[in-house]
Amino acid sequence: MGRVWSLFHKFASPKWFYEISGKLLPWFVAMTGLVLCTGVVWGLAYAPPDYQQGNAFRIMYIHVPASILAESSYMMMALAGAVGLIWKIKLADLALKTAAPLGASLTFLSIATGAIWGKPIWGTWWVWDARLTSMLVLLFLFVGVIALRSAMENKEAAGKACAILALVGLVNIPIIKMSVEWWFTLHQPSSFKLTEKPAMPPEMWIPLLIMVVGYYSAFATAWMMRIRVEILEQENRTQWVRDRVRTA
Amino acid sequence: MKFGNMKPHRRRRLYVVLFLVVTSSAAVGLTLMALNENINLFYSPQQIASGEAPVGKTIRAGGVVVPGSLRRDESSLLIEFDISDLKTAPLRVAYTGILPDLFREGQGIVALGKVNQQGIFVAEEVLAKHDENYMPPEVAAAIAAAHGESE
Amino acid sequence: MSLEGIGITCERDRRMLFENLDFQVSDGEILRIEGSNGSGKTTLLRIICGLFHSYDGDIKWQGKPISDDFAGYVDQLLYIGHAGGVKESLSPEENLSWLASLQDQEVSQKNIWEALAQVGLWGYEDVLCGSLSAGQKKRVNLARLFLIKAKLWLLDEPFSSIDVDGVKNLEVQIEQHLDGGGIVMLTSHQLLNINHAVRSLLLGY
Amino acid sequence: MSLEGIGITCERDRRMLFENLDFQVSDGEILRIEGSNGSGKTTLLRIICGLFHSYDGDIKWQGKPISDDFAGYVDQLLYIGHAGGVKESLSPEENLSWLASLQDQEVSQKNIWEALAQVGLWGYEDVLCGSLSAGQKKRVNLARLFLIKAKLWLLDEPFSSIDVDGVKNLEVQIEQHLDGGGIVMLTSHQLLNINHAVRSLLLGY
Amino acid sequence: MHNIFFATVRRDLKIAYRNSSDLLNPLAFFFIVVTLFPLGISPSPQVLSGLAPGVLWVAALLATLLSVDGLFKSDYEDGSLEQILISPQPLFMVVLGKVVGHWLVTGFPLTLLTPVLAVMLFLPVDGIIALELTLLIGTPILSLIGAIGAGLTVGLKRGGLLISVLILPLYVPVLILGTLAVQAGVDGQSFAGHLLWMGSLLVMGLGLAPLATAAGLRISASS
């Protein structure tokens, strides 16, 4: 058991991550580019227009993945926080730190595209209903995590404090998810349910699925790159970073 | 209470754990009870018809615009139409203003407004509700056609 | 019983404070941490209390790392830091009473008054601490040494702001604690006049 | 020039601190205020600075009550109190620069660096004061003695938290100030080793 | 054990009583914020009675928020917090004691004061009853959640407003439930569902919030 743990810790070491991610990164970049291009071209140019919304519905290909990613990035951030708190892994803290601004931007993107979409479809930029409000709360939570970190000087303590805040804020996620079911909202309910087939034809949802995959992969790429930068900054006095900088 | 010859700080910790168990089970119980109650500011035409909704208070109402019920006033922007939940008698809605593009007969809407003494819903805002179904126009036409045939 | 530090290394703001520091204090012993300003004395004491975590190495109490049974460890610990833990809007008596219950010790009003008298605050039991002088506030804090039973004393500059008589009085109390088998670690820029061998732990350089 | 106190009487919380106190310090002289904790040393210094007003008697500077020309008086005054006046989120350099402009004195960066070097903070110019040790913070404050020109120094326990070398260094600076005709009043529970006659003002018996 | 809980409540009440402003200020703040609205928006009874639930809840929330900020601050500054952290007593209980003490000097008197203000804002009687009930359950939740923020920010030089950024988003559900309940009360409808939801939030908070606060304190005070 102890052996397993020490292995786990070794693999979670910044140095190991830096090396592995260095190898993976080009592949991720390539994949992201490929998938996103496919998705964008298919979704924006080739997918059929909606019978009611016409071409306006194409914002879906930006809005929906951004929204999904916003939520999952919060969950990933909280997960990283929990891992960091329990097993005291440095890498987890870096993951938390770098996820926050990414998540905040995705949330902002979701809200912005939603608002742009809402104007022609609903007839308003903004309504104060459960889905939209809980999403705004998510943005505040991300901002809170960022603000807390920037206010604390001690890096280690800041990491743990942010982890706790992220975990506390986790209660918001089911609210976002279920808001369209529990309360009456203007926002539509899910088009995709686990038990039924999607409420749209394949030529509409396949590009959407591709876009979701593309967003995930873009998120992973950006996350990895930011973690790498952080690692270099934080470990800048260790031998291996010095060696690397010298050879570079 | 004494828990054998437990060390004092272990006993203290036990109290904390007991407290946590009690509070979390109480939370679960209350949540289960709460789920049976409805907390919404939204009323269906049926609820409004049966007088459940308060008169003269701003509430949300929603339903499908009954086809053929739309009437426009010649001289002003006043619009009247019926909405229904396809179960009970429709609810009359009066609205002055510009409707969203997606407003069509047979389409879902959400309106914010007040029920007046006559039982008419005076809306100050009408928003088009959009459901989760997307399809290309040809498919929609085909479905509509099929619908028309079968009727 | 003994308190041990093994290979303690601590770095703050990219300055190495101490590296691979070893020490051990056992029953009836006193260790004085010496070093110039900023050499890390307070940091070391806070590490030993479990109030500061960014360090490498092990602090052991009775041979076991303190984190193994932290509650059991702090039960025997009395720490007096730079800041006093003395509330300005409570009287010395109220302050001490709460600090004692924090340590889970039953003390009577009589005990508290005696402890206050010991530190020369007889007659100030009911004055709010906010209107005490710098040295008097410190004395309220130091009264805990006369009130609360604990094996291990960690004292961060206990003599600062205290006048000459007060210092003497404290030294006597430290002697008695050592005689009773207690353990003391302290920092101080002043010399210590007690009839026990005072070992030194030098920080810096 | 001289600072005089005539018949100073002060009572706080219904305790008479001092009654009809007289003192006088002139060019090149030093007066040490002595007394046990709570005897009123800090209060007296704050009275002399014009920071505390509930007293009877007169404080005179150059024979005139200080309130006559307060701005002219404080122009020649440097007070170092229990609390430092050192901002935690500024660096020592920034702190000193502002404190100097508060005293209306032009100082260059070089002056400041020199003063900091004098108090052993060479290399800490740009660290935020929040991450300095207790003694280091105090040293930032004391650096003003090396930076700002003022005739009359009022020092409230300048040696507390300062290590042995630091104390020596300060003593030398005080000597030089006296040699240059300066006036010093200070409180301290520690002895003062300087080659000047140190007169004492004893408070509270 | 529960000793320390009661000792802490007693101590904090004593301190609040000594700094009598601690006791009066949240109330005064609450009062003044509420009176700003008739001035800033409209003195018409019709408008005001519509605003009343929201304004009263928002004001209650801000008053709690601003006072909770100091919950651990003075303990941190004078070193009491260090002593709490290295005491053999469970931190959970000390934190719970402090939160209860806080509620007793803010949320509770505020609940008592509210009817007066509600009348000034022309809230109907049914609404006042709902308001009182929701405040009674809701203000302890606010104190509990606020404590988490206070714990996380205590080591910072000026957490004053940071805490609002951290905590206000978490207050949103309480605010919504509270105002919906009052609205339902005004409209003569049942608000049992709202109260049950709030009750479940409260007991959950009683268990979990002190845990999170304790963790936050350990972190922010030991750096």
Place this chain on the structure above:
Amino acid sequence: MHNIFFATVRRDLKIAYRNSSDLLNPLAFFFIVVTLFPLGISPSPQVLSGLAPGVLWVAALLATLLSVDGLFKSDYEDGSLEQILISPQPLFMVVLGKVVGHWLVTGFPLTLLTPVLAVMLFLPVDGIIALELTLLIGTPILSLIGAIGAGLTVGLKRGGLLISVLILPLYVPVLILGTLAVQAGVDGQSFAGHLLWMGSLLVMGLGLAPLATAAGLRISASS
């Protein structure tokens, strides 16, 4: 002389920049408080656009109020204030410098942020212009008046809310002028009169408030 004015402004800006939360928090607080109202009162655009001037002004007022509280606090605690009081420099200038610094990190960015929030509250464009102009003149008044309260309460252990009790009544005229001006803007009427009144308040405040603040500081710090 003006040296010390600029040196003080520079120093306070530097400190605010270091505790970057000082810069962001009043803004975030402002933002969040404003969003509480649609949640607590009503999401209806019609209602909200009616509330908008009042809500925005009240929120701006509270954000200033809460941040002004710290204006002298840290100077008092670390002894800087004593040094200021016994410096040969005119206290007036130091105070003015601190107030200007405070406005630059709160009132000014808050004015810049307001249009976004005004749009979210459905305030018409004419109203937004009036709002911006009144905030630009009004927020420095708020800082100036707030400084008086901060000066008077600085010696107290927890003046946090006492200051609101002292200062909020003095804010009332500004609030009323501001909201009336915005209302006039919304209704398409001229609001030059309101602006002139505010302008005269501002210049009066510039002259008198630092005097009062200086006097308050002398009193509360020497006891």
